Amino acid sequence: KAGVTQTPRYLIKTRGQQVTLSCSPISGHRSVSWYQQTPGQGLQFLFEYFSETQRNKGNFPGRFSGRQFSNSRSEMNVSTLELGDSALYLCASSLSRLAGGPRETQYFGPGTRLLVL
Amino acid sequence: AQTVTQSQPEMSVQEAETVTLSCTYDTSESDYYLFWYKQPPSRQMILVIRQEAYKQQNATENRFSVNFQKAAKSFSLKISDSQLGDAAMYFCAYRSAGLENFGNEKLTFGTGTRLTIIP
Numbered sequence: 001k002a003g004v005t006q007t008p009r010y011l012i013k014t015r016g017q018q019v020t021l022s023c024s025p026i027s028g029h030r031s032v033s034w035y036q037q038t039p040g041q042g043l044q045f046l047f048e049y050f051s052e053t054q055r056n057k058g059n060f061p062g063r064f065s066g067r068q069f070s071n072s073r074s075e076m077n078v079s080t081l082e083l084g085d086s087a088l089y090l091c092a093s094s095l096s097r098l099a100g101g102p103r104e105t106q107y108f109g110p111g112t113r114l115l116v117l
Numbered sequence: 118a119q120t121v122t123q124s125q126p127e128m129s130v131q132e133a134e135t136v137t138l139s140c141t142y143d144t145s146e147s148d149y150y151l152f153w154y155k156q157p158p159s160r161q162m163i164l165v166i167r168q169e170a171y172k173q174q175n176a177t178e179n180r181f182s183v184n185f186q187k188a189a190k191s192f193s194l195k196i197s198d199s200q201l202g203d204a205a206m207y208f209c210a211y212r213s214a215g216l217e218n219f220g221n222e223k224l225t226f227g228t229g230t231r232l233t234i235i236p
Contacts, residue, residue, distance in 0.1 A: 033222050043208065043226040056223055088160055094222060105152070106224060108162035 002027065004093050004109035012115045018079040021112045025072050025093030031055075032074040033106060034066060037088040046089075049074050078114075086116045119144045119211050123227035130199045131235050137184075138194045138230045140209030148214040151185065151192045152224070157205040165207070168192065170214070196232075204234045 005024045013019050025032050033056075034046040045058040049068035066076040072093075078085055092106035120143045130136035142151070153165040168176045168185050175183050180197045196203055209227040 031222050033224070035224070042228050043224075045223045045225070048222045050222075056221055058223070090162060092162075092224075105164055105167055106222065107164065108154075110159070110161045113160075 004091060004107055006089075006091050006109040006112050008112060009110065010113050010115075012117065013081050014117050015081055015083060017081050018077065019081060019114060020075055020077045021089055021091075021114075023074045023076075023091030023093075023109060025074070025091075026107055029093035029095055029107075030072050031094045031106075032068055032072065033092045033094075034074070034076050035090040035092065036060075037090060037111070038084075038086070043090070046076065081116045083116050086114060088113050119146070119149075119213070119225050121209050121211050121225050121227040123207075123209055123230050125230045126228070127231045127233070129233040129235055130196075132199055132201060134199055135195060135197045136199055136232065138196075138207050138209075138232065140192045140194070140227055142190050142192065142209070142211050144190070144211065146213055150212045150214055151183075152210040152212070153181070153183070153192075153194045154208045154210060154226075155203075155205045156208060156229070162208075166194065199234050201234050201236065204232060206231050 007022045031050045033048040035043050037043045048056040052068045063079045068074045088111045090111045091109045094106045122141045149170045151168045155163045155165050166176050166178045166181050175185050182195045184193045206229045208229045210224045212224050213221050
């Protein structure tokens, strides 16, 4: 079974631009989570989507947004880029079974490295 | 809010030896999961091992095992017979469980421990 894929792998943007990152989960996985990894702040949770609905959101400004499509693929968008948005953006997927069932582990993609100049 | 602390920024071990990475966490919840993830230079986050809080038995996966002390809120990772391929950043992570946390997939990570293997 193919793993989580993320595109593009590398991206260079300038301040003020906007960017869209894509994540395709493992086949059958319905939950997609996004994380930002920086040397200063470490790994921080951005948001999580399940069945096209945002279920959980981290403490990030409104410039960070996302969505999920009916095939569970997800995109995240960052508008008005700032230098501090330079980071590795990781996507993770899981089965997220129904309440009462066992929780599944999150599996991560290779990440998108974003550099803002 | 939950917090995860990894107090060892860097560790090194001789190849074929055993090393233990430390992790402590703070939570008021009784039902949760704990994970160790490995991030090699490729930056791909790879699951090493996971532990359900309701299970008293420590999880093991081949050369990797954990020492889970729920009362002490401690979750250390032991790597036996260390290999060159084990060199990576290791992150400890927490996730809430229980019915009241249904839909909460958020992982809270520690700051990581960089493990170097000495040939």
